[in-house]
Every structure is written in structure tokens, then in C-alpha cells.
Amino acid sequence: RTGLLRDNEINFPEGWRQMEDQLFTLRAYLAARVISILGDEPCYFLRKRDDESNISAELVDPISHVAHLGEILDEIDRTVDDAELRRRLVARFYRVEVLNRLADGAFLAAPAEYQKALFTALGERGRARFGTASHEGLGAFARIRSQLLQEGDLEDLVALGKRAEAF
Numbered sequence: 001r002t003g004l005l006r007d008n009e010i011n012f013p014e015g016w017r018q019m020e021d022q023l024f025t026l027r028a029y030l031a032a033r034v035i036s037i038l039g040d041e042p043c044y045f046l047r048k049r050d051d052e053s054n055i056s057a058e059l060v061d062p063i064s065h066v067a068h069l070g071e072i073l074d075e076i077d078r079t080v081d082d083a084e085l086r087r088r089l090v091a092r093f094y095r096v097e098v099l100n101r102l103a104d105g106a107f108l109a110a111p112a113e114y115q116k117a118l119f120t121a122l123g124e125r126g127r128a129r130f131g132t133a134s135h136e137g138l139g140a141f142a143r144i145r146s147q148l149l150q151e152g153d154l155e156d157l158v159a160l161g162k163r164a165e166a167f
Helices: 002-007 020-031 062-079 083-099 105-109 112-130 140-151 154-165
Strands: none
Touching (some): 020 062, 062 083, 062 112, 105 112, 105 154, 140 154
């Protein structure tokens, strides 16, 4: 509802930036007292590009991605008092915006310089903000990727990703 956004001064971030929708949604989610799901109403608009591409499939700028991820994590730290909810939110962003980024086809097919830049940026963020506690609850491949990231082993992480793609 618009009132929720106005009352909590929640605005969609201006200008192009990575994860702007996630920051907006996180703020709205944390401000809401009730969250409803409309299962029988279409409420999502998808615009397909003529070339079938989408921004989510493009390579992210490593420095910007890590900076914007930091904003989201700072928002969680600043606004979430419940330790379990904070842990689950942080774990979600670790899985999706760190580990999954290092396993998708775009990353694995990217030039080695790009792989190193993203791996280094996410590794620094990972060690500083997530630590080894983030391994808990991960599936087998994600846990291995997390360990390799923590150890700084890009070569084995890429090899694991390429082997996993073959399945």
C-alpha cells in the first residue's frame, strides 16, 4: 500500500544501480506489519526485450555490486533487532548475491580478469561480513563454494562450477 511507503519514507532508489529492487523490497518488508500473498491475481509485469536478454543475466560490476550489497547488509544491521531474522536475511543475500554469482554461467564464461575481480571483491566482503557461520544450512555445492571463497581459491571454485554445469 502506498501509505506504508509514505509513512515509512520508503522510496525506490533513483538512477540505475544494482539490487535497487531488493533494497526497496527489503525496506517495505521490514516496515510491514502484515504481508499478504495474492495467489490468484496476476500482479507482476514482465517486459521481455526483443533480444531476449535481461539485466539479471548481465555481468555485474564487481565494485558496485559489493558496495550495493554492503548497503543492503547495513540496512539489515540497522533495522532488524530479531537475531534469527537477521541471520536468515544475511544468509539469503550471501547465498544469492555472493555464492550464486560465483556459480552462474555468465561468471563461468567470463574472462579470467573479470572472474578474479568479482571473486576478490566478493571474497573480501564475504570474509568481513559473513564469516564461516554462513556455511550453516548451505547445500553441498554452495558449502564448497563458500569454503573456496573463504580460502581465496578461485581456480578450484571455477573448476567446481564447470563440473557442476555438466550435470
